[in-house]
Amino acid sequence: MKNRSSAEGVVVAAVRPRTPAAAAGLRPGDRVLAINGHALRDAIDFQFHGGDERLALSVEREGVRHALRLVRWAGAELGVELEAPRAAEIATCANKCVFCFIHQLPKGMRKSLYVKDDDFRLSFLHGNYITLTDLDEAELERIVEQRLSPLYVSVHATDPALRWELLGRPRVTAEILPRLERLAKAGIRMHAQIVLCPGLNDGAHLERTVRELAPLHPHVATTAIVPVGLTRHRERLPALRTLTDDEARALTERVATWQGQFLERLGSRFVFLGDEVYLQAGVPLPAADAYEGFAIAEDGIGLVRRFEDGVERALRRRRAASAPRAVTVISGALYAPRLERLVAAIAGATARVAAVPNHFFGGSVSVAGLLTGQDIARHLATLPELGEAIVVPAVALRDRDGVFLDDMTPSDLAAALGVPVRVVAPEPAALLSAVCSAP
Numbered sequence: 207m208k209n210r211s212s213a214e215g216v217v218v219a220a221v222r223p224r225t226p227a228a229a230a231g232l233r234p235g236d237r238v239l240a241i242n243g244h245a246l247r248d249a250i251d252f253q254f255h256g257g258d259e260r261l262a263l264s265v266e267r268e269g270v271r272h273a274l275r276l277v278r279w280a281g282a283e284l285g286v287e288l289e290a291p292r293a294a295e296i297a298t299c300a301n302k303c304v305f306c307f308i309h310q311l312p313k314g315m316r317k318s319l320y321v322k323d324d325d326f327r328l329s330f331l332h333g334n335y336i337t338l339t340d341l342d343e344a345e346l347e348r349i350v351e352q353r354l355s356p357l358y359v360s361v362h363a364t365d366p367a368l369r370w371e372l373l374g375r376p377r378v379t380a381e382i383l384p385r386l387e388r389l390a391k392a393g394i395r396m397h398a399q400i401v402l403c404p405g406l407n408d409g410a411h412l413e414r415t416v417r418e419l420a421p422l423h424p425h426v427a428t429t430a431i432v433p434v435g436l437t438r439h440r441e442r443l444p445a446l447r448t449l450t451d452d453e454a455r456a457l458t459e460r461v462a463t464w465q466g467q468f469l470e471r472l473g474s475r476f477v478f479l480g481d482e483v484y485l486q487a488g489v490p491l492p493a494a495d496a497y498e499g500f501a502i503a504e505d506g507i508g509l510v511r512r513f514e515d516g517v518e519r520a521l522r523r524r525r526a527a528s529a530p531r532a533v534t535v536i537s538g539a540l541y542a543p544r545l546e547r548l549v550a551a552i553a554g555a556t557a558r559v560a561a562v563p564n565h566f567f568g569g570s571v572s573v574a575g576l577l578t579g580q581d582i583a584r585h586l587a588t589l590p591e592l593g594e595a596i597v598v599p600a601v602a603l604r605d606r607d608g609v610f611l612d613d614m615t616p617s618d619l620a621a622a623l624g625v626p627v628r629v630v631a632p633e634p635a636a637l638l639s640a641v642c643s644a645p
């Protein structure tokens with residue numbers, strides 16, 4: 207099933223005071239149908255047509271159409287936040303990727319978690335990876351016309367037959383190179399991703415994929431190799447396995463060799479490996495400059511390096527010792543040993559790091575972002591002392607509603623354990639202030 211939004215406008219979620227939008231009389235709840243005569247399909251159309259200095263807005267408010275005039279003064283933001291698209295407005299994929307995480311979710315979770323989005327608009331706006339399998343001609347033209355760049359593309363393999371296999375045999379062609387070449391020729395910048403499934407798209411296939419993507423650089427700016435994530439909920443799904451530790455080590459060496467070659471040939475390392483692989487392999491992470499600006503950190507490429515360097519810098523900047531806080535810091539099992547060392551390096555810190563096993567998803571899932579409230583509560587109940595607070599990484603909570611994946615809230619967790627819960631952003635300063643009081 208493929209959903210596309212129609213030209214029904216965009217809904218205003220908030221209007222910031224003292225901005226051009228506020229001066230024009232826009233209000234939360236207004237549906238903006240057109241700007242300067244151009245019907246709006248979505249937030250991208252709003253951005254695209256909203257760049258002029260003078261905007262004639264056609265707005266629907268409580269069923270009545272209004273015409274508003276908006277004048278943007280020099281350098282001013284419009285001052286409008288739009289509502290996120292509803293699930294029915296998001297383009298969904300017709301693929302059945304053998305590694306799809308959504309197919310591996312347990313039953314009974316919130317409906318929104320099962321939305322298989324494959325929407326070029328979300329790729330442009332939020333960095334979601336898309337397969338390009340379902341794009342029609344009009345959509346390709348729109349990407350070029352509105353210069354929707356960069357896009358984030360799930361490639362997985364350039365061999366058409368293998369890609370078709372990996373994507374679960376979609377009805378449409380799975381040939382990716384001609385599409386990437388077309389977008390590259392039109393000047394669209396892209397970030398490619400390979401979800402590595404040992405025994406399927408590794409080895410010679412990975413070599414081929416990387417070698418066939420490289421000629422598209424700089425339009426294909428980066429290629430991220432990330433390990434497949436497997437949960438214990440894989441009934442009736444193709445058999446897959448994760449990397450062994452030896453394979454992880456060999457992969458780090460292979461990627462280092464490619465990076466050296468590409469740096470010489472292209473002026474960029476071009477291929478980057480997910481943090482999880484370095485952690486599994488037990489080898490040092492590349493230095494910060496090897497991530498070339500951390501362009502794809504959101505995909506787990508360099509997040510750990512950036513965070514740990516940030517903590518070190520923040521510690522060096524501290525002028526006076528601060529009082530330690532006796533808190534329990536929650537971590538996924540994979541990162542916990544490094545986090546323990548990081549906390550231990552903070553002079554005087556007495557915080558404990560709790561490596562929470564992921565029973566909810568099971569399998570190879572060991573990152574903090576996929577921890578549920580139930581698993582945290584169950585694990586912490588086994589510890590003798592939790593201290594004055596529990597420090598939960600914000601990545602474990604859903605952005606919009608601030609709840610764990612199992613719908614538990616931080617307040618539910620605090621009530622279950624009888625200890626306050628502090629949610630901290632994945633920022634060095636936030637970790638430091640969570641484990642030490644200000645000097």
Ligand code: SF4
Nearest residue numbers: 299301302303306322
């Ligand atoms: S493209 Fe593949 S991995 Fe992504 S949602 Fe669709 S089936 Fe799942």
